Amino acid sequence: MLPSWREYWDLTKPKIVALIVFTALVGMCLAIPGLPTRQQLLAGVLGFIGIWLSASAAAAINQLLDAQIDAKMARTAWRPLVAGKVTPRQVLVFAGVLTVLSMTILVLWVNVITAVLTFASLIGYAVIYTKYLKRATSQNIVIGGLAGATPPLLGWAAITGMQGQWDWAYASLLVLIIFIWTPPHFWALAIFRRADYANADVPMLPVTHGVPHTRKQILVYSVLLAIVALAPVAVGMSGMFYLGGSIVLNAVFLWYAWKIQNPPDEMFNMRMFGYSVVYLMALFAFLLVDHWMLPWL
Secondary structure, eight states, X not given: OOOOHHHHHHHTOHHHHHHHHHHHHHHHHHTOSSSOOHHHHHHHHHHHHHHHHHHHHHHHHHHHHTHHHHHTOTTTTTSTTTTTSSOHHHHHHHHHHHHHHHHHHHHHHTOHHHHHHHHHHHHIIIIIXXXXXXXXXXXXXXXXXXXXXXXXXXHHHHHHTTOSTTHHHHHHHHHHHHXXXXXXXXXXXXXXXXXXXXXXXXXXXXXXXXXXXXXXXXHHHHHHHHHHTTHHHHTTXXXXXXXXXXXXXXXXXXXXXXXXXXXXXXXXHHHHHHHHHHHHHHHHHHHHHHHHHGGGO
């Protein structure tokens, strides 16, 4: 019996990919000083599709390579491959088709540099992080987080081809925000799921260095995040609207990071994890709104 569309959809980790492609979309919009031309609009739509397909392929490969780990963890035991709803061969073919479609779209109708950067991100997450870093070091999520932080760069490249004088610098600031955000975001979840990771022999920080140390690292990265989040204002990418929103969002993030040092209950870790997702979406939404408001301020 062939898998249903739902099993294939679940292989793409749609909630995670939605956040990824949203930040890519913001990168596209910030790369355009005003209203997009017809050519930019077409490149943006096709670039969005190509990046989405690639991120979905990376998620499927991640599940293929992580099947043994996923089977030992309550959080992931339901996934289609672990549950026997799809076979490894079906997952591999599905991921391969998505990758080929993604690269074809990006090379033929967007630009080569976007295709190269997107493919590098796919390999970085799906292979280097999943197969090696995740199992090798407690800093896995810090080092491997770079691959997951690149979507704004990919979106920016889809529009500009990285030909502008400041394209790399501006797009890299957006990447830096996600890169610094990733450790406190994921470590909050890892604290809550530390027994799962220990059972699966995955050296996440709470397992190797303990929960108190992980909590301190969450606070350190949260402070860094609050500073880095001001960079778009410092370089003139964004204005007062973004600044105000960023201050509020980071104040709440810092409160969570402080409170998690001595949380009221175990579920507080998941509440911080949930807020961190809202934080990133809202922060990039503020960037987007501020970009369109700037000419009127």
